[in-house]
Amino acid sequence: MTADPIAARSASADPGAPNRSYREVTDSRGRVYRVGETDRDILGHSRKFMVYLPWTAMMAISVFEYAYGSAEDTLSHAHGWTQSNTFWILSVWVFFQAGIAFPAGWLREKGILTARKAMYLGAGMCLAGFLALSHLSDVLLAILGFGVVGGIGSGLVYATCINMVGKWFPERRGARTGFVNGGFAYGSLPFIFIFNYAFDTANYHRVLDLIGCYVMIVVLSSAFFFKDPPKNWWPADIDPLTFSGTGKSAASLAKNPPAVKQYTPKEAIRTGVLPLMWITLVMTAGVSIFGISFQVDFAKEVGFGPLVAASSMGIMAVINGIGRAVVGLVFVIVVLGLAQFGVIWAGEVKSEWLFLFFAFLSGFGGGAFYPMFAALTPDYFGENYNATNYGLVYSGKLISGLFGGGLGSMVVAAWGYNGAYALAGGISMVAAAIALLLKQPGRSTDMSLTPDPQPTG
Structure with missing residues (x-):
């Protein structure tokens, strides 16, 4: 080259x-x-802070999604909601949490919304979401407050944190993206046990209000130090033409080179790869959200005690987070699908240990694919438009929220838990087959440094 x-x-x-x-x-x-320019030239300190700060913020907002299912019973009794009401609130939250990613990315890339301002705005909206869940008994108002406002707020934080890591580590995104994304799952662990053991109709106002304040303070504190690198920035110690330099990054890049060009969103869509990624994420995230939403209730349905129910969700959250740093998209989607059938088996034989084991597998499979998509997007399409390109891919989750939460509750009501889990497992297997079609646009399948000829049209 x-x-x-x-x-x-x-x-x-x-x-x-x-x-x-x-x-x-x-x-x-x-x-x-x-x-x-080195990272210290730009920031005044190591770019590692642009991993730990987003990770801290992601830990804080994880309570929205991964602990919600554990709070469902108390919320239903406190506000007089049905199970369907509570999970539609979660579905609306997922819709707006994922849906804000693309417009937020567009605003950031246009210079209208800085990373720091996006985080500040998100922090305030996260607090408003929990205050709404705490004090509004009307279902529609709760949907508006927690689902819409809280969803947009947490989505702003999520999208900003993920894109921050990709911009500062263009040569080695995978592990760092997985680490940051993992915080979005296992950060919820203490709240899962709080909601199962120390959350009731006598104290729910105080608990939810305090959690909202905690989320806001952590996000604000992290956001104060956020700063994007200059456009097209590349680490000074690695030659971007030969990928020679110091450390393991150069050797890794030689085997897994970056995108052949900076694709705009329209160009990324025209490759056909981005739409395939979107479809795969819709299906896989739907299965993951279904498991997050109904695991505790299913455990109680088959007669497992509250400790097993809480522990299964805790295991799922922790492994979901750890699994986000693991490589092998098709593999983890298959694991996610098999885990759904395993949960059915565990319930049929009334085995608590099997149930916890398949909760482990479900958490692993349901966690690993998110950072893979977050890392694949700039790997395939470049960093300059990553906020909007990843926003497009991640927007598939807004459809998944409808299937995994609200519509999932309807399937459970119609077919029972076994039928719903079997459907989820089948959907995951189809998603794995689609994922086999993904490849980096414009480069030979052997991933050599020499790109394919530029396509016309």
């Missing part, structure tokens, strides 16, 4: 960095890399 002439730029070309110089390197496909 050869380079076009290198353009060296001084501080005057970069008003935001008066004491730094950089150069832009263009590869044979026209992709531009901005090199010469």
Whole structure:
């Protein structure tokens, strides 16, 4: 691979960095890399903080999704809601949490909404969501407060955190994206046990209000230090043309090179790969959300005690988070599907240990695919439009929320838990088959450094 002439730029070309110089390197496909500046030049400290801070914020907002199912019984009794009411509230939350990703990404890339402002706004809306869940007994108002406002707020935090990691680690996104995304699951663990053992109609106002304040404070504290790197930024210690340099990153890049160009959202859609990713995420996330929503209730239905019910959800949340750093998209989707059939078996034979084991597998499968999609999106389409491209892929979750939560409750009512879990397992297997069709646009399947010819049209 050869380079076009290198353009060296001084501080005057970069008003935001008066004491730094950089150069832009263009590869044979026209992709531009901005090199010469270290993370410490830009931030004043290591870019590792741009992993730990988003991870902390993701830990805080995880209580919205992963602990909600454990609070469902108390919420129903406190507000006079049916089970269907409570899970439609969760479905609306999922819809807006996922749906805000694309418009938020577009606003960020247009410079209208900075990462820090997105986090500040999200923090306030997260607090409002929990206050609504605590004090509004009218189902429609609760849907508006927790589902819409809380969903948008947590979605702003989620999308900003995921994209922050991808921008600061363009050469090694996978493990770091998985680590940050994992916080969105296992951060809920203490709240799962709080909702199962220390949450009742006598104290639900106080508990929910305090959780809302906790989420807001953690997100605000993390957001204060958020800062995006310059566009096209690339680590100074790795040659973007040959991927030679120091450390393991260069060797990894040689085997798994970055996107051949910076795809705009329209270009990404036209490759056909992004729509396939969207469909796969819709199906897989629907199965995952179904498990999150109904695992505790199913455990109680088959006669398992409250400790097993709470522990199964806790195991699912922890392994869901840990599993987010594991590689192998098709594998984890298959595991997720098999786990649904395993849950049926465990319930049939009344085995608590089997139930916990398949909760483990379901958490692993249901957690690993999210960061894989988050890492695949910039790997396939580049970093410059990642906020909108990943927003498009992640928007599939808004459809999944309807299937996994609200419609899932209807299937349970009509077919029972066994029928619903069997359907979920079948959907996951179809998603695994679709995932086999995914490949990096514009590059040979052997993943060599030489790209395929540029497609026309």
